[in-house]
Amino acid sequence: MSDAAQDEFRRLYGYPPEGVWAAPGRVNLIGEHTDYNDGFALPFALPQRTEVAAARRTDRILRVHSADTPSGAVTLDLAGLDPASPPQGAAHWAAYPAGVVWALLDAGLPVGGADLHVRSDVPTGAGLSSSAALEVATALALTDLYGIALTRPELAVLARRAENAYVGVPCGIMDQMASACATEGHALHLDTRTLEQRRIPFDCASAGLRLLVIDTRVKHALADGAYAQRRASCHRAAEALGLAALRDIPYEGLERALAHLDDPVRRKRVRHVVTENERVLRIEELLRAGRLREAGPLLTEGHLSLRDDYEVSCPELDLAVATAGAAGAYGSRMTGGGFGGSALALIDAEAEQAVTRAVTEAFRRADFAPPRITAAAPSPGATRLA
DSSP, X not given: OXXXXXXXXXXXXXXXXXXXXEEEEEEESSOTTOGGGTOEEOEEXXXXXXXXXXXXXSSSEXXXXXXXXXXXXXXXXXXXXXXXXXXXXXXXXXXXXXXXXXXXXXXXXXXXXXXXXXEEOSOTXXXXXXXXXXXXXXXXXXXXXXXXXXXXXXXXXXXXHIIIIIIOOOOOSHHHHHHHHOOTTEEEEEETTTOOEEEEEOOTGGGTEEEEEEEOOOOOOTTSHHHHHHHHHXXXXXXXXXXXXXXXXXXXXXXXXXXXXXXXXXXXXXXHHHHHHHHHHHHHHHHHTTOGGGGHHHHHHHHHHHHHTSOOOOHHHHHHHHHHHHTTOSEEEEESSOSSSEEEEEEEGGGHHHHHHHHHHHHXXXXXXXXXXXXXOOBOOSEEOO
16 A cells, blocks of 8 residues: 555645555454453454555644545644643544654654654454554654654554553553564564563464454444443452452462452453463463464353453354354454454364355344454564555
């Protein structure tokens, strides 16, 4: 898409961009709602990506435009960027790149004005981190343009701050780290407390497998109260147990920890986080041993935990998971924050058409919108394209 992004930038602003930068969406194989609990996650980058064509300005003005929105460019004064009043309404999407600029400035980094044009094929609201892709691509563009030397983890931390403090979504670090740091052919084991990373070979094709992404077309909105409520519940549970975070509960000590909690909702949230951390470690071992099929039941176990203990699934996700399993998937689970979005299904390669047909037909019978089903493979993280 980089040629299109450059051409559109030129038509829009009347001069060529200085470059095009891209960052991918991500799929989280396992490790959901663990990142804000200092836990573990195992995401990988998607081939779908967000591109940002960009050029510096000589003033303190930020202009941002998206090929995917019908409105014109949004113009902002850098001096007026304020987390208390981010862009709203049809211009709300501009809060993400504006938040990146604000985060750079708030960190004391020497960023100036810029013209940006955004083009993306990462589905929005599908649980595939379209927001993180936009943030990371913007951050990479601006730091390159202004000669700001940041490591990829530092870039991810800055992008997460933009989403937390400026946009107002209390997400963890996993999405931005996956978009910034992922490598082709690998899942990224991420310790969200230390930001330690391990690259785990993940090659479905060589094992005769496919990993399907089933976009239910149910849009989620993580800035609403449900996500924040779950995060707050986890933090209160950790405080009640005298812990810095739920990550500090060992899997073997789960029952002892639950016995100290009276609130049944907090008990469920704790059980999900602790067992999900264990599933990350177990699936990592299976991937390293080349035993990918054996990871399937753990994926399904993770979905049941998200459905029953964390209560972030929805009828469309549950139907996708159940139908894929009945059609022969080794395992299936929702991916992303939940309340809609996408599910994963680990299947034999030759079963792709059959599973796709089964899920599509199940959605038709349930009178749900047709799902969008694609195969995913671990792809490169953020990079400069031109």
